[in-house]
Structure formats: C-alpha cells, structure tokens
Amino acid sequence: MTVTRNIVDAAHLRNVAIIAHVDHGKTTLVDQMLYQSGLYREEELTKLAGGQHGLILDSNDLERERGITITSKNCAVTYTTPDGEAYRINLIDTPGHADFGGEVERVLGMASGTLLLVDAYEGPMPQTRFVLQKSLERGLKPIVVVNKVDRPDARPQAAVDEVFDLLVDLDAPDDVLDFQVIYASAREGWATLNLDEPNDNLQPLFDQIIGQVPPPHDGSRMDDPLQLQVTTLDYSDYVGRVAIGRVHAGVVRRRQKVQVIDPSGSSSSRQISQVLAFEGLDRVEVEEVAAGDLCALVGLEPIEIGYTVTDADSPVALPSTPIDEPTLHMVFRVSDGPLSGQDGKFVTSRQIGERLEKELRSNVALRVEPGDSQEQFRVSGRGLMHLGILIENMRREGFELCVGKPQVILREIDGQKCEPIEQLVVDCPDSCQSAVMSLLGDRRAELVKMSSRSQTSGFVHLEFKLPARSLMGLRSRMLNATQGQAIMHHTVLGYEPVKGEVPQRAMGVLVANETGQATAYALDALYDRGIFFIKPGDQVYEGQIVGENCRGGDLVVNVVRGKKLTNMRASGKDDNSQVRPVRQMSLEASMEYLEDDELVEVTPNSVRLRKSLLIESERRREARKKASS
Structure with a gap:
C-alpha cells in the first residue's frame, strides 16, 4: 500500500552519520534514540533486537555473535522540540572496524553532519582517526559525544583533549576545532552538556543535532532535474535489488522514467516501480521523496553502487566516490582434499566464482581477479577481518573452499616499491610493557607515543607505526606475551618504502x-x-x-x-x-x-x-x- 506523505521541508530534515571506533557504543546509542523518539515500545524493540541484550541494527548473525557492525544501516526518527516543531532525523549507523572502512566512505555522502562517539576511557583510537579524516574531507562538522562516562575508570575531559589534538593533527579548520561536546551513557539512555547537571534522557543530544547539524544544502534544489547516487544496495526475494541513496536534486516519484548512468558514463532508460522512505526501522512506500532526503528505489535492475539515477530528459551524472584500494590479498581455490565434498553444497570453481561476483556488487572495497589456474581466484580486501567475514559467510552458506596465506599488496610509487604502513595501538598492563616492546621491536615497529591512561588502572598506552605484514600472527603472540590482557587496534596510515625482513613463524x-x-x-x-x-x-x-x-x-x-x-x-x-x-x-x-x-x-x-x-x-x-x- 502506498502512503501519501507530505514532503518534509529541508529546514526540518537532518541527515546524521554516527562514526566511531569499534565497540564505542554507536549501535547502542541508535537503539536508545529509536526508543526515546516514541516510535516503539520497549517490548517491541526487545523483540526486534532478538533478546534482552540484543542490538536492533546489528541484524545478522555474525554482527550479533561478534558484537560489531559490519554493514552500514539506515533508520529515521521523528523528534518534536519543546516548541512543538517536528524534525525528521535520518540516522546512518556505520561500521567501527578499520577493515570495513569502505562502508564508511560511501555512506558519508548521504550525511550533512556527524556524531563522533568517543569512549570516555579509551579516547580516540585508530579507527576514530580514519573515519574522522574521511568526514572532514567531505566538510562535515562533528558533534563530539563522549560515551560511557559512567564507567568507573572514565576520564571524559582527557578524552575531549585528545579529540582536540587529533583534529589539530588532521588540519581541521578553526570552526571544526570549536566543537560541541555531549557527555552520554548510551547503555543507560541519557546525555548532558554538563557532567555536574545529570539527566535521564537523550533530549540534549536531539537538541544539539537540530541546532548543530545543518539541513541538507541540496534541499533547495527541488526544482532541478533529478539526481540520486546509489550508496547502498539491498536485496528482496520479491522485488529484487533495492537501491538506497540520497536525493541530491529534484524529486523522485513512483513510476517515474529515469536514466541510470554507470561510472563509465554509459546510460540506460528505466522506470521506478516503487519509492520507499525510511520510518523508524521500516521502509514505507510513498509517492515521492524530495531533494535532501534519503530513500530506497525498486525496479532499476541491473544497478550497482556508484550508479547515478537522473532525469530522463536532462541526465547529468554525479561524480563517483573514490574508495581506498585494498591492502591485502589471498588466493581462494577449490578444495581438493580427501574429505572435500562431504560437508558443503557448493564445491566447484564456477560456484565459488559466482559467489564472489555476487559479493562484488555490494562490497565496494573488495577486488577479485583470476588466479594462476582456473580453480583459483585472487581476492583482495582491506584487512584480515574483511576477508575473514566473507569466508565465514560463504562457509555458512554451504561453500567448501581452500584459502592461502594473506599477502600485503605492494605498490610502486615514484619508481620505488612501497608497502602499506599501519598505526598500531596497544593498551597493556605496566608489567607487560617490556614484553610488548620486545615483540614489536623484532617486527620493525617504531614507537610513536607512550602514555599512561590513569594512575589507578595500571595500564600503559602505546602507539606504534609498523609494516602491515608485521601484523600477521601478531595477535596470538601478543595475547600470550601479556597473559591475554593486551588490547590491540590498528588502521592503515599510508605507504612507505619496503622495510627489511620480518620474522616468520618460529615453530614448525x-x-x-x-x-x-x-x-x-x-x-x-x-x-x-x-x-x-x-x-x-x-x-x-x-x-x-x-x-x-x-x-x-x-x-x-x-x-x-x-x-x-x-x-x-x-x-x-x-x-x-x-x-x-x-x-x-x-x-x-x-x-x-x-x-x-x-x-x-x-x-x-x-x-x-x-x-x-x-x-x-x-x-x-x-x-x-x-x-x-
């Protein structure tokens, strides 16, 4: 059934992306915003979350098992100010792990502002730097939310100072350095502008989003020819592919004839069969959606991420979003062991190849090339977890395959062979500091910064710069050296000339x-x-x-x-x-x-x-x- 919904005035529309390092509380905060917006009762949200401790937006099994966000998701809440004005806030929940940075890069184009979540104890971490840099490149001003201030070891003011130092390091403009700070506990569902003035709800956060995040600048382009860029794809067994994006100009209508332009410039005529708008966690069919708002379109197959949906009479393509290249590759091949074919349903190279081609349609940071033989594929990704999630999904779908050792991708820059360099952050007890330094010293790591998190915790904060290939096999050795007490995070910094040899596995x-x-x-x-x-x-x-x-x-x-x-x-x-x-x-x-x-x-x-x-x-x-x- 098609819902007749009035076009939301751009002045009452806010598109916000929530960015942070992994496990800093993004998805928990979005869940609380959904609840406090009044769209759902608590029992409904608990049912949607799959249990008392589940998260609504972590919708697939792997996300709930690992406690991380893997794919970006959209939802919308309606907030009414104390003056009685109603605003629609489109929320975009982004992954926090560095390996899924491709998801962050493509969806930031839908946002007009960002909420930067920072743990009150950990402060900015490697992925915080990555997503913040990408948002600054798009001119998005962040609202800093210091989350988990109710932790016993919280140090909120130090976390704010570290965010300021990070922004200075990223050459942020002066207006961004004058950022608004909100202190919050996403788990408890409250936020405040002053820690000395406790609160019991998220109203200060909603008010700051309305006041600090600008309305979409393209909302004034309703009379221009239609322009929408596809940033996310979904699939339905009933209607096929669903293209999701932000309307940059014009109005998109049901049964409208459009031109679909791919990044190479070739175009084809299509007709939109359905226009879906976001209402809470649901998508409702509407007659039209105007410039500045987010929507989902049905009936445009074949369509891919990066395609532009534009006016049929005056088609103009939008520039595609550049995505950082992969840093790691592995060989996927057919399993030829004595036990092959006993567990899985899909075991041939044709079936594996078709599955990888399907993954390429939505996983923009992935690359697939032919291998040395017809039974092999060279698959490149952002990191070990990026490729590991793909393999785990294939395994659960019934595939059998063999994968080889991960190898870093080298580049030639100015005639010199270069390799990816990563920033590694390690938090460990003071007693384990020597073991960590010794382990990383053998792997050509360079100590960049060392500090103590707090006098009571007894933990030391270490930042290193090291080759990406030095991270292979490091996690298990690090946990052994620190009796399982070390916490590691890393992200790619750039490329530098190839360093010397890195020690291989010591044992046979x-x-x-x-x-x-x-x-x-x-x-x-x-x-x-x-x-x-x-x-x-x-x-x-x-x-x-x-x-x-x-x-x-x-x-x-x-x-x-x-x-x-x-x-x-x-x-x-x-x-x-x-x-x-x-x-x-x-x-x-x-x-x-x-x-x-x-x-x-x-x-x-x-x-x-x-x-x-x-x-x-x-x-x-x-x-x-x-x-x-």
Missing part, C-alpha cells in the same frame, strides 16, 4: 602421514612433541596439519596409530593416556598462522589447516627444487 608444524581417525593412544605417544589442533576421534588425512611442533621445522607424525591387541596383560591402563589440551583455531587465527606452503580448508562444519602438497614425497621434491634454484 606436525603433519599427519596417514588418513583415518585420531586415537588417544597415538596422541599420548606424541605428548611431548608439541600442541595439537585435533582431539581423539577427529577424522584426519595425509598432509593435514594436526598441531604445532615444539621446535623449528615440520615433523611428520602418525596420529591414527592404534594399540596392538594381544593376550598379554598390559602393566598400564589406556585410561592413563595423556593428551594435551587442544588449541582451538578460529578462522582468523588459522589465516594468521599460515605459511606460504599451507592452506586453510574451510567447510560448513569445520576449519582445517593443511599443506598445499598433501603427499610427503612431493613436498620433499618441491623443497629440493627451491633449494637448487
């Missing part, structure tokens, strides 16, 4: 030499050889990596050997078998652990490490070839 691996079921008897006999990734009863095959050797170099072992049955009484009992606790290897941990001659085999039910060449004689022959060359 234990490689199975037979196919079968692992036995406690065999694992007991190998107790002192290292740490195992498998447990008794697991199915293994020749060439599978079953554990980490306790010394350098690979060791071929038999983990399926059973105890010979005789009629002689044994002096000991099988119950006395000693098996070390298994090291659980997640998908990201397995990807970090790899060396050049190894693969991760991913299936819907398991994640296994294996050698590229499964047969031991073939691995030896390959090693001799490399040594002779």
